[in-house]
Amino acid sequence: MLLYHYTAHECWPLIAKEGINRGEVALGPHDCLNAVWLTLDKSPDEHGLSDARLVTPDEARFLGVQWTDGLAWPNSRAVRLTVKVPRGDRALVSWNLWANKNVCPKWRMPYEEAGGGRAKAKTWFIYWGVVPSAWIVKKEDLVLLPQDNRPMTFVSPRR
Known part of the structure; x- marks a missing residue:
C-alpha cells in the first residue's frame, strides 16, 4: 500500500538512517x-502539521526547553515521503478503526x-513500529531550505 508521511528537512538525515520511528x-x-x-493524501495541507515559525516564550516554557531568540518549530510539511507498506502488515491500522475503540470521543x-x-x-x-527507510520509495522536497544559511535552532522531535 502506498502512503505518505510528511516531515521536516531537519528530520530527514535520521529517518534515512533509522527509518520513521516517531509520532x-x-x-x-x-x-x-x-x-x-x-496518510493517503498527497497534500500536507490541513493535517495539523506545523509550518516553520518562531517558538514563543510561553511555548518553550510549556515544552520545558530554554527559549532563545531564533528558536523555531521545524516545517513538518516540507518533505513528502512516499512509503510502500507491505500488504497485510498488521502494524498498519486505519486511524478511524483504531480511534473508535481507543480514543475518547470527547478528545477525538x-x-x-x-x-x-x-x-x-x-x-x-498509524503504523505501530518502525517504518524502515527501505520502504521509502520517494522523497520530495515540497518547501526548499532557505538559501541564506542563517543559523536557526529548532525544537527537536521528542524521542
Whole structure:
C-alpha cells in the first residue's frame, strides 16, 4: 500500500538512517503513544502539521526547553515521503478503526478538527513500529531550505 508521511528537512538525515520511528498519537490531553502517522493524501495541507515559525516564550516554557531568540518549530510539511507498506502488515491500522475503540470521543473530535476534520481523518493511518527507510520509495522536497544559511535552532522531535 502506498502512503505518505510528511516531515521536516531537519528530520530527514535520521529517518534515512533509522527509518520513521516517531509520532504522537494522542489518547487525551495528557496521554499519548508513539506511532508513525501516514496518510493517503498527497497534500500536507490541513493535517495539523506545523509550518516553520518562531517558538514563543510561553511555548518553550510549556515544552520545558530554554527559549532563545531564533528558536523555531521545524516545517513538518516540507518533505513528502512516499512509503510502500507491505500488504497485510498488521502494524498498519486505519486511524478511524483504531480511534473508535481507543480514543475518547470527547478528545477525538477536537483532535480531528485540528487536523483538517473528518474528511482528512479518513485518510489517516498509524503504523505501530518502525517504518524502515527501505520502504521509502520517494522523497520530495515540497518547501526548499532557505538559501541564506542563517543559523536557526529548532525544537527537536521528542524521542
